[in-house]
Amino acid sequence: MQPTNNNAYPSTARAWVTVSILLVAYVLSFVDRQILNLLVAPIRADLGISDTQMSLLMGLSFAIFYTIAGIPLGRVADSKSRRGLIAAGIFFWSLMTAACGLAKTYWHFVIFRIGVGAGEAALSPAAYSLMADSFPPEKRATAISVYSMGIYLGAGMAFLLGGAVVTFAQAQGDMVLPFFGLIRPWQFIFLILGAAGVFFCLLLIAIKEPSRKGVGAGVAVPLKDVGAYLLSIRKAVLCHNFGFACLSFASYGASAWIPTFFIRNHGYTPGEVGLYYGSVVMLAGSTGIVFGGRMADWLARKGYSDANMRIGVAAAMLTLLCNVVYLVDNMTVLWIIMFFNVFTVAMPFGVAPAAIQEVMPNSMRGQTSAIYLFVVTLIGLGIGPTAVALTTDYIFQDDYAVRYSIFWVASITTLASAILLWLGLKPYREARETLKAWGERQGQSA
Incomplete structure (x- = not known):
């Protein structure tokens, strides 16, 4: 039975326990999602791909099925157990992540990555709904x-962990595990x-x-009614979704290839990139995203609706x-600007x-959060990394031009945002x- 609508928020301690657990879940999802970015060289070599x-x-x-599964799962989050939905999603995407480790061909890997995306789609719509009902506006x-710090904590951990694995690989070579054989x-x-x-x-x-809590709490709303409401505020929805999607495009497109940028253009080893860039992502990204939230709440208290x-515009x-960071050769200056780049994009x-x-x-809320994630993820994660790769492969036709590919793709889409x-x-x-x-009309008709 679902909780009923009332005005009592959980205690502060209980609310932050919920956020903390959801944050760890989000960290795990981003480690699973982003670990590939530092493993380009060994995976390319083993699978023979471009x-x-x-x-x-x-x-x-990842992004196609993350977005496709997100909308029906968002509808589940609006009316069913959000905790149960999240648990099922984590269990499924974790099995698919493990399956990626058993991939023997490129297409096996593609199928398992689709599974990871479908499972991770259960997390954020339900998490946003839980937090909206745990804290006042x-x-x-x-x-x-x-909660969203998980993006940068998870990505940073992926780089740190990936760097350690590559270093370990160079020292130890292949392993033989019970049941799995040569790994x-x-x-x-x-x-x-x-x-x-x-x-x-x-x-x-x-x-x-x-x-x-709030207007319409606990009521199952037909999809046509959700669509009608979205149409009534379509200008706000379109500018919001596509504006943040363009920034996501720049962020995902750049971060997917920044490790390769350091390796190709500045001679870093994968282990060094994992340590240095992973640390910057964790520190600058986490502080940037919380700073943005604190500033938004401060502006809201000042009366800015x-x-x-x-905060998005700024x-x-x-x-x-x-974004000039990708054109800088002085490494001290580069790392200083990189810190602020990660901070501001977060x-x-x-x-x-x-x-x-x-x-x-x-x-x-669950359904519209899923639609937002559909747009942001499909455009950002689905197209961003490939846009940079296509620019490198077909416009510059030079692996070492990846720095210019990142710069132009990120700059154009950031301006659009x-x-x-x-x-x-x-x-x-x-x-x-x-x-x-x-809300007033709903109250009158009740």
């Missing part, structure tokens, strides 16, 4: 930003990650479902300036999903008013 084929493993094969951006070091890490995820499912018992969107403009990825919660009825988010400020404020009016 940069473009590798990019499809990094992005599109003026604290949500911070809470969701802390390459890069395959071993997928088996370990899969096992960790399966055991983590037990920790979800500590999450207690909060009551569903479009605070979350304003982040895009600052990131655009920092700023909006907590406020973006928080913004969705502020313009949608409770009963539509700034424009779209700026255009969305007024429609977003109007969407906040639309929700108030919709």
Whole structure:
């Protein structure tokens, strides 16, 4: 039986326990998702594939089914047990991650990456809904930003772990495991990650479902009604979704190839990239995303109803300036700018999903969060890494031109993000008013 609608939020301690567990789940998902980025060389060598084929493993094969599965799973999150949905998703994607470690051909790998994407689609729509019902509006951006730290903690851990594995591989070579036989070091890490995820499912018992709050809480809404509501605020939704998707395009496109950029253009070893870049991602990304959430909550308390969107505009403009990092050769200057680049690109990825919660009825939050993730993931992760690879392979036709591919792809899409988010400020404020009016009508008809 689902929790009923009431105005009592969980205690602060209980709410932050929920966020902490969800954060660890998100970290695991991003380690599983991003580990490929530092394993380009050994996987390419074993499977005999190109940069473009590798990019499809990094992005599109994962993103297509992550996005397709997300919308029906978001609908489940609006009416069924969110904790149970998350547990099922983690269990499935962990099995698929382990299966990636058993892949013998490129197409086996593609199929298993599709499975990882489908499983991970269960997490965020349900997590956003849980947090929206655990914190009052003026604290949500911070809470969701802390959860979203998982993006950068997970990606950073993937680089650190991947670097260690590559270093280990060079020293130890192949392994023979019971039941599995001969295993390459890069395959071993997928088996370990899969096992960790399966055991983590037990920790979800500590999450207690909060009551569903707000307009339409606990009510199953037909898809046509969700579509009709979205059409009524379409300008805000389009500017929001595609504005943040362009920033995601730049972020995923760059981060997928930054390790290769350091290896090809600056002579770093994979282990060095994992240590240095992984540490920057964890520190700068985590602080940037929380800073963005705190700033949005501060602006909201000052009376700015479009605070979350304003943070997006500011982040895009600052990131655009920092993209010069890919053209810098002085390593001290490069690492300083890289820190700020990761910080600024991270700023909006907590406020973006928080913004969705502020313009949608409770009963539509899971579905609209899934639609947001559909757009952002399909465009960002699905196309971003491949856009950089195609630019390198077919425009510059030079592996060492990857720095220019990253620069141009990231700069063009970051500029597009700034424009779209700026255009969305007024429609977003109007969407906040639309929700108030919709709630009043629902109250009158009840």
